[in-house]
Amino acid sequence: MRGADPADALWWEFKPSFTQYIEALPDGAVTHTGARRRDEESGLDLFCFEGRPPLGPQDERFSGTLRFTGHQQMLDVCLSDPRIEGEGAQRMLFVGDGGDDGWELPLAHMRPQDGPSGGPGWWEAILTEEGTDLFMGRYLPGDSVGRVLRARSSMRPREHAPAARS
Template identity: 35%
Template sequence: MTAQSLSTTIPVVTQAGIRWSVKASFTAYIEKMRDGNITVFDGAIRLDDGSFFFPVQKEAAVQNSGSGTDGGLRFAGAVQFTGHGGMLALILEGLEITGEGDQSILSIADAYSPEGRLPFMTLGERESTSDGHAFVYSSPTLTEEGADLYFENYRPGTEFDALTLSIDPS
């Protein structure tokens, strides 16, 4: 596991992936804690604006429940939020986007789920950026399973920060 210090930032992303600040108020809460810590590792980076970047994991095809792929995308890297003497520990890793249109889901790796995945966010509709190199999901919402990770401090349906999916950053 390779961790990145908070003081190390990358100003420009030059590859396909997800750029997402998760929820700015949550990140600010962690950063204000005496023992709060945000760590990125395994390929994720923290950008100058405080958002996180998860690069596309090109060698991994997302499988559907059948025998083929469903056109989903898998992303490398992880971000871990900790605080409250270890009582708060949330890790977002193994991000995948599956589905189409307003049925798109962002899931994360979950060792406790029989499927090994947890549906974390419903992404909703996406819009193409004016340059055509990215899609923006402007209002992802927390799923019921995702809310459980926050001990329901955020309820199912809570809107999180916009998520940008870079498809051709050139």
């Protein structure tokens, strides 16, 4: 594991059906503190989180906040400062709630994706039981919350974009 490089980034294709649902609400909003790119061909939104120095040899940290709001603020899902812990097929994706207290939730198990649909470097984020709390039980453990690509921010995400999903 190398140290933090300002060009290091995590690109997250957060669950497209959820993102589209929020944006279709009259008061729905998707806000992100980093870069957001939409692949015109697939319609996928890719959210970029910049790399930060790791805490240990099996730890990768990123900065940024992705927030989904709607239903007169009754729906407020905040995914802040993602962190990947572990190596090989035993990786876990953690997220914070945007607060300063260091609270983290083990949101998803990471499953490598290979081949034409996933492309090189893509990982499927599979929701944990703890992660279901963020979505008030709407999604179940084992459901996908999208894919992540660990890459250089200078890479064009379109070159690595997976096929459209829901």
